Amino acid sequence: MRQISLILLLLCYSFGFSQEQPTSLSLQEAIDYALENNRQSINAGRDIDAAIKQKWETTASGLPQISASVDYQNFLKQQVSVIPAEFFGGNPGEFQEVIFSTKQSVTAFATLNQKIFDGSYLVGLQSAKVFLEISKNAKIKTDLEVRKAVIDAYGNVLLAEESITIFERNIAVLEKNLFETTKIYENGLGEEESVEQLQITLSSVQSMLNNTERLKTLAYQMLNMTLGLDIYNQLTLTDNLETLAEKNMSLKLLETEGNPQNTIDYLIAENDTEAKALMMKLEKSKALPNLSAYINGGYSAYSNEFTFTNNTQDWFGSSLVGVSLNIPIFSSGMRSAATQRAAINLEKSKTDLIEIEQRIKLQIASAKSDYQFTLEDYENKRKNLALAERIESKNQTKYFEGIASSFELRQAQTQLYTAQQELLQAMLDVINSKAELETVLNSPINN
Numbered sequence: 001m002r003q004i005s006l007i008l009l010l011l012c013y014s015f016g017f018s019q020e021q022p023t024s025l026s027l028q029e030a031i032d033y034a035l036e037n038n039r040q041s042i043n044a045g046r047d048i049d050a051a052i053k054q055k056w057e058t059t060a061s062g063l064p065q066i067s068a069s070v071d072y073q074n075f076l077k078q079q080v081s082v083i084p085a086e087f088f089g090g091n092p093g094e095f096q097e098v099i100f101s102t103k104q105s106v107t108a109f110a111t112l113n114q115k116i117f118d119g120s121y122l123v124g125l126q127s128a129k130v131f132l133e134i135s136k137n138a139k140i141k142t143d144l145e146v147r148k149a150v151i152d153a154y155g156n157v158l159l160a161e162e163s164i165t166i167f168e169r170n171i172a173v174l175e176k177n178l179f180e181t182t183k184i185y186e187n188g189l190g191e192e193e194s195v196e197q198l199q200i201t202l203s204s205v206q207s208m209l210n211n212t213e214r215l216k217t218l219a220y221q222m223l224n225m226t227l228g229l230d231i232y233n234q235l236t237l238t239d240n241l242e243t244l245a246e247k248n249m250s251l252k253l254l255e256t257e258g259n260p261q262n263t264i265d266y267l268i269a270e271n272d273t274e275a276k277a278l279m280m281k282l283e284k285s286k287a288l289p290n291l292s293a294y295i296n297g298g299y300s301a302y303s304n305e306f307t308f309t310n311n312t313q314d315w316f317g318s319s320l321v322g323v324s325l326n327i328p329i330f331s332s333g334m335r336s337a338a339t340q341r342a343a344i345n346l347e348k349s350k351t352d353l354i355e356i357e358q359r360i361k362l363q364i365a366s367a368k369s370d371y372q373f374t375l376e377d378y379e380n381k382r383k384n385l386a387l388a389e390r391i392e393s394k395n396q397t398k399y400f401e402g403i404a405s406s407f408e409l410r411q412a413q414t415q416l417y418t419a420q421q422e423l424l425q426a427m428l429d430v431i432n433s434k435a436e437l438e439t440v441l442n443s444p445i446n447n
Helices: 001-017 027-037 041-061 119-184 194-226 241-247 264-285 333-398 406-440
Strands: 065-074 081-084 095-098 104-117 290-303 316-326
Touching: 027 041, 027 119, 027 194, 041 119, 095 333, 119 241, 194 406, 241 333, 241 406, 264 333, 264 406, 333 406
Parallel strands: none
Antiparallel strands: 065 104, 081 095, 104 290, 290 316
């Protein structure tokens, strides 16, 4: 009975574990999953946890600190001192050898230390807070990059799948044309060149199909890795390229006023400037005195034999309280040079902040331009495909009626295949350029 229960428990665990691995995902589901399971995103979350711990570590360094020590000493050879012998009734000018200490001793002390004033501690508290903000902003930056990477990887998989479908459909048409053309040639009603032209086209399309199938495998592996899954995980995508392209066509996004100071890159650069300012304050604080207090107490015991565990052993207590004031007076210009160096780094950081703001403005303008171009290009490629399909269809009819040559048919087919791939790429460009613009604008993660 116990064995059956154990087997059921293991089966339930195995089933529960397998359920954690997604088997089908829409794009939004893939983004949500990656934000929880992408390895870079997980580590960015851990960086926040570490920053929280570091903040408390810095805070705790200014709170009371208690330490204890126990020392045991056993003289292998005791130190001998000499004193005038007349102290013991001896002759003047003579000395008596004496040993003042016992052979063994134990001392146990506890000390309480407390900072009263330390300028570097105050700066450290501010720095820990800034470091936590840096970690939080880095997490947002990582999540935005992960979101963009998922969209890119998801789109590449869809592009490969759509391409394979189109290639297979084109191959079916070409095989039918080749079969019919071969029969016409065998009956003496056509030229061998017509057969050879179709064979060249078919071979080319089959080669592209084989390459795309290999790329599809790699695209799935890249998507799995971006999601935080094993690269060989079997996954089905529920969205299709055309639907996603239509969903991502948003003229309203082009009207968004991008404020560089609201972007994550600017906030991170601003954090760096704050950190440089605190570094300068730290160097200045080193010229201030620091004050601390302490109190300790303990017991000591002495004996020529190890009797410290006996109840009859005498222990002598002692305690003291003290205040320590450290006043920096002269450092030969070292502190002044360090402060000036920190001030220079702060000015550099301020200049970098202005540069980053201008760069972000340019990135926003460029991303908007690229997105608008992809929207226009998508519409253009869709019209081109419709034209290419009509041209290819007309040439098919003309060819089998003997009006058009095989070369003209091959040109029309090649033009059609190019238009098909260009439309698929245009769809993907719409999706990716919108993701790029959203990333630059620091749009919400779940958009």
